[in-house]
Amino acid sequence: MDYQLLADLLFPSVTKTREELEKEYPARSLPEGAKVTRFAPSPTGFVHFGGLFPATVGERLAHQSGGVFYLRIEDTDAKREVPGAAEGLVKTLANYGVNFDEGMTLEGEKGAYGPYKQSLRRDIYHVYAKELVVKGLAYPCFSSEEDLEALKQVNKKEELKNTDWTEAEAQRKAEQDRARAITLEEVKEHLSKGEPFVLRLLSGGDKDKKVRFTDLIKGNLEFPENDEDFVLLKSDGIPTYHFAHAVDDHLMGTTHVIRGEEWLPSLAKHVQLFTFLGFKLPKYMHIAQIMRLDENGNKKKLSKRDMGANLDDYSRMGYCAESVCEYVMTLLNSNYEEWHAKNPELPYTDFPFSIKKMSVSGCLFDFDKLNDVSKNVLSRMTAEHVYDLTLAWAKENDPDFAELLASDAVYATSILSIGRGGKKPRKDFARLSEVKDYMGFFYDELFEIKDALPEQFSKEDVKACITDFTKNYDESLDNTGWFDSVKGVAERQGFCPDVKAYKQSPESYKGHVGDVSSFIRLAITGKLNSPDLYTVMQILGKERSLARLDAFTQSL
RNA sequence: GGCCCGUUGGUCAAGCGGCUAAGACGCUAGCCUCUCACGCUGGAAACAUGGGUUCGAUUCCCGUACGGGUCACCA
Numbered sequence: 099m100d101y102q103l104l105a106d107l108l109f110p111s112v113t114k115t116r117e118e119l120e121k122e123y124p125a126r127s128l129p130e131g132a133k134v135t136r137f138a139p140s141p142t143g144f145v146h147f148g149g150l151f152p153a154t155v156g157e158r159l160a161h162q163s164g165g166v167f168y169l170r171i172e173d174t175d176a177k178r179e180v181p182g183a184a185e186g187l188v189k190t191l192a193n194y195g196v197n198f199d200e201g202m203t204l205e206g207e208k209g210a211y212g213p214y215k216q217s218l219r220r221d222i223y224h225v226y227a228k229e230l231v232v233k234g235l236a237y238p239c240f241s242s243e244e245d246l247e248a249l250k251q252v253n254k255k256e257e258l259k260n261t262d263w264t265e266a267e268a269q270r271k272a273e274q275d276r277a278r279a280i281t282l283e284e285v286k287e288h289l290s291k292g293e294p295f296v297l298r299l300l301s302g303g304d305k306d307k308k309v310r311f312t313d314l315i316k317g318n319l320e321f322p323e324n325d326e327d328f329v330l331l332k333s334d335g336i337p338t339y340h341f342a343h344a345v346d347d348h349l350m351g352t353t354h355v356i357r358g359e360e361w362l363p364s365l366a367k368h369v370q371l372f373t374f375l376g377f378k379l380p381k382y383m384h385i386a387q388i389m390r391l392d393e394n395g396n397k398k399k400l401s402k403r404d405m406g407a408n409l410d411d412y413s414r415m416g417y418c419a420e421s422v423c424e425y426v427m428t429l430l431n432s433n434y435e436e437w438h439a440k441n442p443e444l445p446y447t448d449f450p451f452s453i454k455k456m457s458v459s460g461c462l463f464d465f466d467k468l469n470d471v472s473k474n475v476l477s478r479m480t481a482e483h484v485y486d487l488t489l490a491w492a493k494e495n496d497p498d499f500a501e502l503l504a505s506d507a508v509y510a511t512s513i514l515s516i517g518r519g520g521k522k523p524r525k526d527f528a529r530l531s532e533v534k535d536y537m538g539f540f541y542d543e544l545f546e547i548k549d550a551l552p553e554q555f556s557k558e559d560v561k562a563c564i565t566d567f568t569k570n571y572d573e574s575l576d577n578t579g580w581f582d583s584v585k586g587v588a589e590r591q592g593f594c595p596d597v598k599a600y601k602q603s604p605e606s607y608k609g610h611v612g613d614v615s616s617f618i619r620l621a622i623t624g625k626l627n628s629p630d631l632y633t634v635m636q637i638l639g640k641e642r643s644l645a646r647l648d649a650f651t652q653s654l
Numbered sequence: 655g656g657c658c659c660g661u662u663g664g665u666c667a668a669g670c671g672g673c674u675a676a677g678a679c680g681c682u683a684g685c686c687u688c689u690c691a692c693g694c695u696g697g698a699a700a701c702a703u704g705g706g707u708u709c710g711a712u713u714c715c716c717g718u719a720c721g722g723g724u725c726a727c728c729a
Contacts, residue, residue, distance in 0.1 A: 139729085140729050142728090172729065174728085174729080175727095178728070241727095261655080263655040263656060263725090264655075264656090266725090267656080267725095305657090316660095319658080319659085320658090321657070321658060322657065322658095332727040333727060334727080336727090338726090338729085342729095343729095358723095359658095359659070359660095360723055360724070361723095363657070363658060363659095363723070364724080365658090366658095386659090386660085396721070396722090397722065398722080399723075428666075432667055432668070435666090435677080435678060436668095436677075436678090439677095457667080458659085459659085459660050460659095460660080460723090462665060463665095464665050464666065464680090466680050467665070467678080467679050467680085469679090470678085470680085477691095520692090522692050522693055523691090523692075524691045524692060525691065581688075597687070598687070610688080611687095612688035613688085614688080615689065616688075616689060619690090625689095625690090627689055627691085628689070628691095629689095629690070629691070630689095630690090631688080631689085
């Protein structure tokens with residue numbers, strides 16, 4: 099067959115040569131060892147939590163080495179594209195510290211290796227497609243979409259387990275042989291009728307032969323050669339993932355391809371494609387997937403519909419981006435936690451990220467761990483910072499609370515300052531959404547008696563204690579003086595001022611000083627548990643504190 | 655079903671031929687002259703399994719089981 103003729107027939111408008119094209123994509127001049135990485139999502143909606151992993155790895159590797167990190171939009175499947183998804187994605191990712199140097203960025207489209215949207219690169223792919231045809235390495239296939247649909251049904255759908263795989267394979271082979279046998283005359287005929295075609299790779303692969311390969315994370319791998327004439331260009335002239343991946347990463351100078359391990363089975367195709375095209379194979383890193391537990395207790399890949407799959411969900415739940423980033427880092431590099439414990443003041447971007455420390459197997463998403471990380475992150479922040487974050491969260495998710503917070507920033511900040519700043523800060527909440535419950539009682543609008551008085555105390559005793567306390571309350575006392583006054587109340591009301599002494603002979607007292615405190619605490623905060631009562635009353639102020647004590651005794 | 659990947663406590667994980675098999679989360683006991691939140695000191699809890707190789711295997715090799723992924727004109 100005259101391949102040149104076939105190529106001209108198929109791609110009459112392609113006149114540019116590969117050499118001409120590649121002049122427009124010169125090698126990058128980067129320092130020694132600099133990595134060029136990319137994040138290449140398809141704009142099908144929100145950013146998947148799992149997407150944060152390759153994105154973070156790519157960002158770290160590139161920026162840590164003085165390289166380039168770019169965003170490429172893989173919008174080759176028009177059917178699944180969601181308008182505006184790309185813009186939202188850039189914004190969300192930026193929130194999580196993932197910023198791009200090229201492609202679509204917060205400041206708009208940047209970079210000299212574009213366009214960075216695959217749908218805009220059609221002509222580029224066609225140059226290589228035509229070249230493959232000229233070399234006899236690709237051929238058109240005019241099977242109608244319906245034919246393929248029928249074939250697909252054989253091994254598709256829920257009955258995957260019941261499909262006869264041997265038959266499906268034989269059918270595939272037969273189909274492939276038939277398609278390969280196409281003549282120039284037939285091509286001309288189809289073309290003259292205006293029939294669309296897909297371009298297939300003419301794979302010379304033998305699946306009894308093995309390909310050896312080294313993945314930077316998985317290590318040495320071995321798999322059968324690809325023997326499938328997979329599709330390079332779809333009937334609309336847009337490339338499939340495989341072809342676009344090869345052309346784009348070659349032209350854009352990607353040094354490290356970072357993607358989920360679900361791509362491992364396609365690797366044979368990619369190795370073959372790069373070879374056929376004469377491209378240098380980039381380094382590959384197939385990262386383990388984040389898993390979830392299904393209803394049977396089995397691990398499953400975190401899929402789009404799962405709770406926690408949407409990155410934006412985390413903000414909504416009240417996790418700040420910093421917490422999520424740290425959690426991701428602990429999963430990505432097993433020594434991150436240790437490093438962070440030694441350098442608590444340094445941002446995670448100072449951590450020497452290492453490919454070697456990446457896990458080979460998938461891990462389960464663990465909210466307990468996230469919560470712990472988040473509590474630590476939040477506890478290290480200044481009260482002002484927590485205030486700002488909480489206010490921002492509340493504005494989106496709880497406007498009424500936001501209004502309260504905004505009404506007096508100084509007051510709110512002083513509340514958030516309780517137990518903050520020292521070597522052992524309080525860790526009361528993991529999520530911004532928990533702040534309201536934690537500090538709500540400081541606001542009369544939200545204050546209510548939530549807990550019940552322990553049953554063993556009579557109302558009269560409680561009333562007597564509180565009245566006694568109120569009578570002698572002196573706002574100018576310091577913490578110790580304040581507690582001494584509570585002890586005084588205990589003593590006068592038949593409660594033991596010393597807990598240990600009480601435990602020696604509980605029958606001699608009505609209770610102990612801790613019980614007296616709990617009466618006051620309940621009246622002041624509405625809860626049996628609260629931060630240091632003395633501080634709480636100082637912030638609340640004498641007037642409001644006494645009013646609450648009074649209201650409480652009245653209600654008994 | 656074929657192909658590929660994986661398997662250390664409930665979870666995340668150190669380990670890379672010889673150790674009482676780290677640490678973190680969670681759970682739990684006790685302590686911290688009032689609760690909570692911290693903090694501190696403890697505790698329970700693991701090398702999937704059968705064969706090799708070796709003086710010696712969690713570690714190396716093979717099989718088995720189990721789990722995961724993938725088999726599109728989707729990425």
